[in-house]
Amino acid sequence: MENIESEQKLPMTEEEKKMYNKAKRRVSFKVHFMIYFLCIALFWLLWVFLFKDSVNEGETSVFFRLTLALTLFWGIFVFAHYLIVYKWNKSYIEKEIKRLKKQQAKQQEELEQLKQQQEQ
DSSP states (O other): OHHHHHHHHSOOOHHHHHHHHHHHHHHHHHHHHHHHHHHHHHHHHHIIIIIGGGSOTTOOOHHHHHHHHHHHHHHHHHHHHHIIIIISSHHHHHHHHHHHHHHHHHHHHHHHHHHHHHHO
16 A cells, blocks of 8 residues: 555656556456456356256246346446446547647638638
8 A cells, every 4th residue: 555655646747647547447447357257256156056956947046047137237337347448548538639639720721821812
């Protein structure tokens, strides 16, 4: 804990802050994924060893349906967390802002050229 606190007190450039935040989000996702994986594995192991044989043929147990639903729904949230951290990050917003600024600068240049042509 002391290393993290001392690192935050050091003056950081804007680029270092971005890298720090990106790394922090990625570590957060990895922790979330490991918790998901361990919990889901525990539920499936419980089902296999305790509940699998306790159900009549052709029927599904409540625990099986619960485990399956938990796996699917929590998996959706883990997948969304992955997309947010690795795919849908702020770099896309920054790229769009740069593109819009470039477009605006081009329009300004065209406007200035038109003004110069009208003056001549």
